[in-house]
Amino acid sequence: MQNQTQTEIPSTPSSIISDSNTDKTSSYTASQWQLMWWKFRKHRIAVWSATVLLVLYLAAVFCEFLAPYSLSFQDTSYNYAPPQRLHFTSESGFHLWPFVYGLKGQRNPETLQKSYQEDLTQKYPIRLLAKGQTYKFWGLFKMDRHLIGVDSGGTLFLLGTDSMGRDLLSRIIYGSRISLTIGLLGVSLSFFLGLSIGAISGYFGGWVDDLIQRMIEILRSFPQIPLWLALSAALPSSWSALQIYLGITIVLSIIGWTGLARQVRSKILSLREEDFATAALLVGASQTRIMWHHLLPSFMSHIIVSLTLAIPAMIIGETSLSFLGLGLRPPITSWGVLLKEAQNMRTIAFYPWLLSPAVFVILTVLVFNFMGDGLRDAADPYER
Amino acid sequence: MNKEPLLQVKNLKKHFPVKRGFFNQVVGQIRAVDGISFDLHQGECLGLVGESGSGKTTVGRTILRALSPTDGQVLFRSDDQSYDLATATEDTLRPLRKHMQMIFQDPYSSLNPRMTVFDIIGEPLLVNGVSDRSEREQRVQELIIQVGLKPEHIRRYPHAFSGGQRQRIGIARALALHPKLIVADEPVSALDVSVQAQVLNLLQELQSTFQLTYLFIAHDLNVVGHISDRIAVMYAGKLVELGTTDELFRQPKHPYTEALLAAVPVPEPRKSRNRALLSGEVADPANLPSGCVFHPRCPYVEDRCKTEVPKFREIATGHLARCHLAE
């Protein structure tokens, strides 16, 4: 703040207002969120990441419809089938619409290893809104249409199958519902804990603050993964799938909230010192008004950034715990659970497609981080 | 001038604890304000001058109870009654707050960037019971014109304005409740030199229009010289000299005031005083020197200065100084 040169020229960061369809005067009356949006929009990678995330979450929401097979589908005659290729050309020339060939499995009489060939005599075009297995959409409506599918007799294993002949792509799509929401739910819980405890800490100060801060320091001094492991190992194995899911969420957020609480606290402490908060106090505004009208809106954007950046850590947390057998367990399908099934050298050597859930984990974590970067840059549109 | 002062500050102190370590032990005290007394009469402008870190802002904020004083009294007269702001509860303070307002040094941090000018200037009205929006709007329009901005500006956010314009918005907010006392904490020092004079003129006009009483804080005598009736000079949490502007400029009694005066640019450079410019560091309020706090920097220092604390004595009528040598 030392070297501001003040002329009678407004101080709006020119980076915001140089945008083509936002002229200077419209920026004068632009609110915080508008300015943030203008700034975020310029961050190409962040916008792309946000789009990818939107697609991923939509997939999680509509997974029953998007997955070619339902979760209960298995066909052991097709176990360990490699990913089927989509074809556009056949001996009869070029096809505008993709199709797959039928799948023929043979067991090698010596190694007992199963191998699959494409049956070039059978072509199954991909059908949109194909009739397939019936399922209950959101557990409510009975439906039998899938976004893509093939006619009966054919198979559509775009990412291959596992040891029991279950379609991996369908399971990944179903797994996204668990893996992606556990991050959201865990972050919401951390958010609630962090915001309330952080606000108490920053607001009351004194010994309350000291106590909470020391507690956080102690909690944070434990290494995260072993603590998660210990806590989830303590979850009773008799619990139902839903209970385990919630239990793991709580385990993940027990560490997560501490970082958030610290940020909230330090933000409140520094914002309380801002002159505009003092000004509000001096005109007679109540403490609650100062909190809700001045402090909260000022750090909301920062909180959103931290939340965005906290979600991938939780997704990795779930994946690691489940991978190590301490998190979610079958019959729950999550990315971590799927990866656990790919957990030995044999799999990696013979059935590498079983590792494809990892690609989704990596993709999700990356796009969350890219989007978080963009949000972070946009979070304080007033910086000079 | 009325006989009864509007504001009487008596032996005001504000110490900040210094905390260290894992358990936040208090390891010392920063004596930001260390026993300050002065009177302020209705319609008067008292300049409060001192170097950075001398405790001026803390004085202003403690008087207005943005900070709680460590010790002392702040007697404020309102409706023929005297209130001690230093010990008043938040409930007693709330209705009194509208009589005293502050203008801040930093025109950026003093306006909430997430609120429109209307909401910023309207907030004092809103929290003091003007719940009707159109009434508020009318009043905000009036105020914005009084400080020299345009009515259509009230839909804009602070980022649309320059430093000087922002300071005008801050002034409008301070005026909204018809206060009696205004603490102006270096209101122009963050502004461009070309803009400083305009804002100073505005403050002077407003003072006469609304019979305002100013505690006008500045770090050099140049700025306060024009606007103040009396000037108080502060060093390391204490007043070292207090007198009328005229007398202080003509006959400074304290070596520190002398040094500050030497820094004031003089119209005719050849006639400039012997430049007794300050050397050395400002006293550290966490670790004050013994005796006269100014002695490590004083050109006239004597032996007793290092041990004996000088009293704040009246040297001439209404002219006080804290120096063994002053006469």
Ligand SMILES: Nc1ncnc2c1ncn2[C@@H]1O[C@H](COP(=O)(O)OP(=O)(O)OP(=O)(O)O)[C@@H](O)[C@H]1O
């Ligand atoms: N909240 C606080 N906690 C601890 N120390 C503080 C606090 N506020 C001010 N101080 C200290 O008190 C002393 C006086 O500060 P103050 O801001 O009142 O000085 P000032 O005269 O207004 O200086 P400037 O010209 O830089 O505004 C400084 O040493 C400062 O570090």
Ligand code: SF4
């Ligand atoms: S008391 Fe001594 S040291 Fe202090 S100002 Fe006077 S002469 Fe200087």
Ligand SMILES: [Mg+2]
């Ligand atoms: Mg100050």
